[in-house]
Amino acid sequence: MSPTAGSERLRAIIIGCGAIAGGYDEADPGSEQVLTHAKAYRRHPGFEIAACVEPDAARRAAFMAHWGIPAGFAALAEVNVPYDVASVCVPTRCHAETLEALLPGPARLVFAEKPLTDDVARSRAVVEAYERAGKPLAVNYLRRWAGGLVHLQGEIARGQWGAFQKASAWYTKGLLNNGSHFLDLLSFLLGGLSPVCALGIVADGRLDDPTRDVVVKTAEGAPIHLLGADMTAFSLFEADLLFSGGRISLTDSAFRIIRRPVTDSPRFAGYRALAEGATKDSGLGYAMLDAVDNIARHLNDGTPLRSTGRTALAAQELCAFLSSLPETHP
Structure with a gap:
């Protein structure tokens, strides 16, 4: 440098x-x-x-x-x-x-x-x-600059983890304020996202920027559930991404990445399972x-x-559209 x-x-x-x-x-x-x-x-x-x-x-x-x-x-x-x-x-x-x-x-x-x-x-x-x-x-x-996440994006783009299936992510403190970080990160890792629906709202007092449960999807139609939690209890920013070739978890505000590739089950012959996996620093601290x-x-x-004005705008526009949707109840 x-x-x-x-x-x-x-x-x-x-x-x-x-x-x-x-x-x-x-x-x-x-x-x-x-x-x-x-x-x-x-x-x-x-x-x-x-x-x-x-x-x-x-x-x-x-x-x-x-x-x-x-x-x-x-x-x-x-x-x-x-x-x-x-x-x-x-x-x-x-x-x-x-x-x-x-x-x-x-x-x-x-x-x-x-x-x-x-x-x-x-x-x-x-x-x-x-x-x-x-x-x-x-x-x-x-997170677009964190070395470990940049490396992960390359692995996904090269097909190292197989087809993306679905993801769940947890966040706190407002869809725009913090949820947009996840929408931007997942767009960086998986490609452009589009809205599906908005679910409930967390009662955390954020009237100007509600913490909402929302669903978005990739260009291939794979769903991502972004779930809000109550910031008054604790802060949270974690995700699980499922691929045909394994599971990738982002923990500790994405400071850590856990990779668990698919392997043969050590217990049941003929079954496939997730390996124990290894935790690595994402480089977010730098x-x-x-x-x-x-x-x-x-x-x-x-x-x-x-990360540019245009990529940031895409995340904000997605947040704005999701915020405008009526709640969908099961």
């Missing part, structure tokens, strides 16, 4: 100085994992952080001190230093206005947290505007570093982005 030969370091600004901007890594400074924008830029030899933007003066000062950032501003309009990449880490309700303000600005690429905005029509308009302007837009559906590396390579040599 190094800058392209002869290239200068890319200058990044971070807009919003909360948890995903740097707070998760600040809380555990001894960890080797890279969970935030600030730590990813600091670790990557091809980047430097030119400035941050945060209206809370105390938080801004603490963020600058922790990450060694030379300039800080209360608002994006005040930024007076050059930059190549802008990370959008503000609350979702502020995404649209921030993305719109960055469009005519100096950033060569914008790296936005998900979802793009809190309104699908406005997200569509933002994506189309960035495409017209020729300005790349990367969106942090970070996906933010992989993301900024992908961004650097995109700007330096045209390497395609793994």
Whole structure:
């Protein structure tokens, strides 16, 4: 992981100085994992952080001190230093206005947290505007960058696991907020998805973004059941994917992958069963570093982005359609 030969370091600004901007890594400074924008830029030899933007003066000062950032501003309009990449880490309700303000600005690429905005029509308009302007837009559906999940996608694409049959997945904290992560990840692993039906709603108090049980399907018609759970009890993000050649489980928020290929049953002659399987790290703890590396390579040599405004929009449009469906009861 190094800058392209002869290239200068890319200058990044971070807009919003909360948890995903740097707070998760600040809380555990001894960890080797890279969970935030600030730590990813600091670790990557091809980047430097030119400035941050945060209206809370105390938080801004603490963020600058922790990450060694030379300039800080209360608002994006005040930024007076050059930059190549802008990370959008503000609350979702502020995404649209921030993305719109960055469009005519100096950033060569914008790296936005998900979802793009809190309104699908406005997200569509933002994506189309960035495409017209020729300005790349990367969106942090970070599992698309995790090395182990990228490797798994290749295994599935090569037919190593046989035909996909069906899947079940569990999530918490809103269909758009967290469910979209699964819809995007499963689209990455299995190809485009389309809606089937919406089932019940979890009583977790999320009136603005309900946690819904939904069913989607692959292009070949294989069903995927996305099931919501109550976030007030615990957080959950896990899945089981069944193929003709075995079972793949994503556990611990997809930080771990369990592969169980089909084998001969050790007990019953003539039967096939799942092997004990092995658990491997998915690389998700370093996906933010992989993301900024992908961004650097995109700007330096045209390497395609793994997660774009267009792929993020597809996940949000699917969420919006599922949210609009009436509940189907057995």
